[in-house]
Amino acid sequence: AQSVAQPEDQVNVAEGNPLTVKCTYSVSGNPYLFWYVQYPNRGLQFLLKYITGDNLVKGSYGFEAEFNKSQTSFHLKKPSALVSDSALYFCAVRDHGQNFVFGPGTRLSVLP
Amino acid sequence: NAGVTQTPKFQVLKTGQSMTLQCAQDMNHEYMSWYRQDPGMGLRLIHYSVGAGITDQGEVPNGYNVSRSTTEDFPLRLLSAAPSQTSVYFCASSPPRGKGDEQFFGPGTRLTVL
Numbered sequence: 001a002q003s004v005a006q007p008e009d010q011v012n013v014a015e016g017n018p019l020t021v022k023c024t025y026s027v028s029g030n031p032y033l034f035w036y037v038q039y040p041n042r043g044l045q046f047l048l049k050y051i052t053g054d055n056l057v058k059g060s061y062g063f064e065a066e067f068n069k070s071q072t073s074f075h076l077k078k079p080s081a082l083v084s085d086s087a088l089y090f091c092a093v094r095d096h097g098q099n100f101v102f103g104p105g106t107r108l109s110v111l112p
Numbered sequence: 113n114a115g116v117t118q119t120p121k122f123q124v125l126k127t128g129q130s131m132t133l134q135c136a137q138d139m140n141h142e143y144m145s146w147y148r149q150d151p152g153m154g155l156r157l158i159h160y161s162v163g164a165g166i167t168d169q170g171e172v173p174n175g176y177n178v179s180r181s182t183t184e185d186f187p188l189r190l191l192s193a194a195p196s197q198t199s200v201y202f203c204a205s206s207p208p209r210g211k212g213d214e215q216f217f218g219p220g221t222r223l224t225v226l
Contacts, residue, residue, distance in 0.1 A: 009152075032213055043116075043202055043217035044155075051213060090154065092215075098143050098162055098208060099170070100215055104154040 002027040002095045004103035012109045013081045021076040021106045023091030032094035033074040035065055038105075039087045047089075050074060061085070081110045114138050118203050118218035125193040125225045133188040133221050135203030141216075143206045144186040145170070146178065148199040149220075155202065161186055162208070193225045 003026045013019045025031055032051055036044040048059025055067045065076045074091060091103040119134045137144065145160040157170030161180040175197060177189040186205075190197060200222050206215040 034214060036215075036217075041220075043219045044204075044215075046214045046216070049214055094213060099145070099157060099160060100204075100206075101157075102147075102155040104152065 002093050002101050004091050004093050004101055006089075006091055006103035006106045008106050009104075010107045010109065012111060015083055015110050015112050016080050019078050019081040019085070019108065019110070021089050021091075021108060023074045023076065023103060024072050025074060025091070025093045026072065027093050027095060029096060031074075033065075033067065034092040034094070034100070035059065035063070035074075035076050036090045036092060036102075037087050038090065044090060047076070083110045083112050086110045116203055116205055116216050116218035118201075118221050120221060121219065123221060123223050125190075125223065127193060127195060127225060129193050131190050131193065133190075133201055133203075133223075135186045135188065135218060136184050137186075137203075137205040137216070138184065139205060139216065140183060141205035142183070142208050144180065145204050145215075146176070146186070146188045147202045147204065148172065148197075149202060150199050158188065158201075190223075195225045197223065198225045199223060 005024045034049045035047040038044045050057050050067045058064045088105050090105050092100045116137045142163045146158040147155040156172045159178040161167045167178050202220050203218040204215040
């Protein structure tokens, strides 16, 4: 069965510093991987996805993620964090049966 | 495009009451799903549908029913509400795997069962 792990419940980073939110996955076959962001009292918003091709994918708001097949990881990154990036981030994988499996979420706090 | 809409935004029920959470999408997506979000547990899949007339159970289906009579609508019914069903509920839709893929989420329904 497919699964997604986000090993950090909380990530704190100073504004202007680079940020990384970690994700590892377990899935049979080629993974379809996603990152979503959730702001308080809002639904989830799509940030980026990896389906095939270049291992480094770029998404909304300056975020990018690197797919690493050998480490089964899909870490979310941003070169320079903003206070407005503070939110809850979810990694997800889509299986061959169409369903999405989400990680437990990582709360990112960017400190001014 | 309105995207994915959900009603109501907030609801308070008493134990044993029933209700229907409405979900609609105007993107002609075949796949629709319902999740519940609880603190520290991420999103858990309740039910899903891969097209009109087809529904199936997810990870936590007990106490919930769904139907999919049209492509656009995917209501979630709570049969007899219990305090354990206090949660935030999200509806989502997406194209089939291989045809776009990302899910679009509604704004959520915050449900409290007393």
